[in-house]
Amino acid sequence: MKCPRPIIEVARHIREVQVGAVLQLLADDPAAGPDLAAWCRMRGQTLVASDPPRFLVRREL
Amino acid sequence: MLPDARQAWLDAQQAGWGDPARLHRPGRLAAQALDQAREAVAAAVGARSDEVVFTGSAAHANHAAVAGLALGRRRVGPRIVTTAIDHSSVLSAAVAAGSHAPVEVDHEGHVDLDRWAAAVRSTGTAAACIQVANHEVGTLQPYAEASQICQQAEVPLIVDATAALGRIEFGGISGWSVLTGWAGAFGGPASVGILVIKKGVRWRAPYPTDDYQGGRWPGMPDVPAIYAAAVALECWRQSGHSVGERQHDLIDRLRAGIAQRVPDVDVAGDPVRRVPHLLTFSVLYVDGETLTLELDKAGFAVASGSACSASSEHPSHVLAAMGALTHGNVRIGLTWPTTQAEIDRFLAVLPPIVADIRATVGVS
Secondary structure, three states: OOOOHHHHHHHHHHHHOOOOOEEEEEOOOOOHHHHHHHHHHHHOOEEEEEEOOEEEEEOOO | OOHHHHHHHHHHHHHOOOOOOOOOHHHHHHHHHHHHHHHHHHHHHOOOHHHEEEEOOHHHHHHHHHHHHHHHOOOOOOEEEEEOOOOHHHHHHHHHOOEEEEEOEOOOOOEOHHHHHHHHHOOOEEEEEEEOEOOOOOEEOOHHHHHHHHHHHOOOEEEEOOOOOOOOOOOOOOOOOEEEEEHHHHOOOOOOEEEEEOOOOOOOOOOOOOOHHHHOOOOOOOHHHHHHHHHHHHHHHHOOOHHHHHHHHHHHHHHHHHHHHOOOEEEEOOOOOEOOOEEEEEEOOOOHHHHHHHHHHOOOOOEOOOHHHOOOOOOOHHHHHHOOOOOOEEEEEOOOOOOHHHHHHHHHHHHHHHHHHHHHHOOO
8 A cells, every 4th residue: 555545544544433542554655654643743633653564543633 | 957058068068078187279178167167166165176076966976975084084983974854865875884873853854953963972973964955845954053063073064055056145154074066956967966075174085086186086077067067056146146036935925825725735844944946845645646747747847755756665755854744745946937927827737636636535
């Protein structure tokens, strides 16, 4: 899955978890780490863990 | 290429094609043209003309700068300190030197001066390298402070002036040991790199050399291209600040217009303390390759730091180090004749292109 696909998938699936819950992303794209951090900043979400290929995002709003 | 530089290139092909090391007339004419080019570069950067060397590209100049100081100061140690967002040719040369210490930058790309000082002062530091301005986002580094730290620590400083040479006033850029640049960045031929090594600096050629250019870069120099490069640089000097001021305003207009018209855009770099002609922004949920190709169809040749549009699988190390979005990235470099009408046309075509790409993805 290449950029920006992982971020698009996170944007889709974050709506499916409750506020305060954590979404896990598995992505082998080298851009996933920096882009997920940037997406969280732009979208007001929190990147809880960035350990490629595994990332955890907490839904804040 | 600037029209005056192209004309100078053609003229020099007629008169200055000789080998500048030979005594025949074409050789003497070439030697004269080479001397004039050295003087023009020396005047632009505040150096002596015999300190100026011409290489084949910016990458060559950066490799020679880093490897030459690493060799000259090998008794001190192998460490090369850079910022995290230096040009890839500097980073790879630093890794090749044996010990690379990249220093973090903030969200706008300014180097962290406390960490810079700590890295420079660590024992075993052969040299440090900083850019005047970043080649992707345009941010000006806190050059005076970074340079002073190096002088106090007696660590030679390489200044990569590639994105700044010709574009900004160079008065405050002093205290360096080696300076690098590239004619392709200021409207000269892409085949001319610039390497200026101050007298007394412990730099040693890290490759076999010959009699050309004082034993600092081997092989017969391409005098017509070098002459054209010097003419291009001279064009910027003669324009004073007028072109730079116009371009600074055009980028301001572009920056504000993009943020206003396209939702979810990450515009990177320092909005004020920057070179006049560069802008980088990233569009959320859009892939850089499609965006670049669509803009090309609309008549705009832009670069991209996104992994999918680059020659490697990795996104721009500059954007990643700054915490900027790397996908959907567009990098704009204004040329001398860029007009406000072209900027406004770009602002008109960008929003529908982005909207169309996002519509196919189905996320907003």
